[in-house]
Amino acid sequence: MKLAIVAVGHRQPxxxxxxxxxYLKRLPPEMAARMIEIKPEPRGSKSREQLLAAERSRIDAALPASVRLIVLDEKGDDLTTLKLAGRLEQWQADGRDAALLIGGADGLDPALKARAAEKIRLSSLTLPHGLARLLLCEQLYRAVSVLKNHPYHREG
Structure with missing residues (x-):
């Protein structure tokens, strides 16, 4: 399974x-991941709905065919690292590639959220966009280390 982290936003520090x-280069070949950056829509006089629809079009164009969509959302499932590891295992067994979507400043278009196979959240805290990316990458590596019985993650 290949993983794609699709993130709407500007160039990060x-x-x-x-x-x-x-963290992404540490992932094993059977769960290789890449970051796909999506340019945010310029605000101008556009409504939030117009902004999100334009970003949705860019996201759709960047997504591989028949990919499992996982949306990062503040109302998504609150997972522990062990539960994330279990989800990774399930996604891998499904046989499809997976894309984890991180919305921009205004979030993600409701149509994308509706198409998602799952919604997960990283934290109950509000995180800066770049930090959310970094946290997701680290947690993916940590979850894979759990599956591989690597000592990176220590429970308890």
Whole structure:
């Protein structure tokens, strides 16, 4: 299974990009992941709905065919690292590639949320966009380390 982290937003600071790259390169080949950055729609005089629809079009164009969509959403399932590891295992057994979507400043278009196979949240806290990316990358690596019985994650 290949993973794609699809994130709407501007170029991130070097320390965010470096951190994400570091965690993603540690993933095993059978769960290789990449970051896909989506340019946010310029605000101008557009409504929120117009902004989200334009970003949805860009996201749709960037998504691989028949991919499992997982939306990061504040109302999504609150997972522990062990539960995320279990989800990764389920997604891998499904046989499809997976895309984890991180919305921009205004979130994600409701149509994308409706198409998602799952909604998960990273935290009950409000996180800066770049930090959410980095946290997701680290947690994916941590969840894979659980599945591989690697000592990176220590429970208890």
């Amino acid at each position: 070097d320390w965010i990009s470096a951190g994400c790259s570091e």
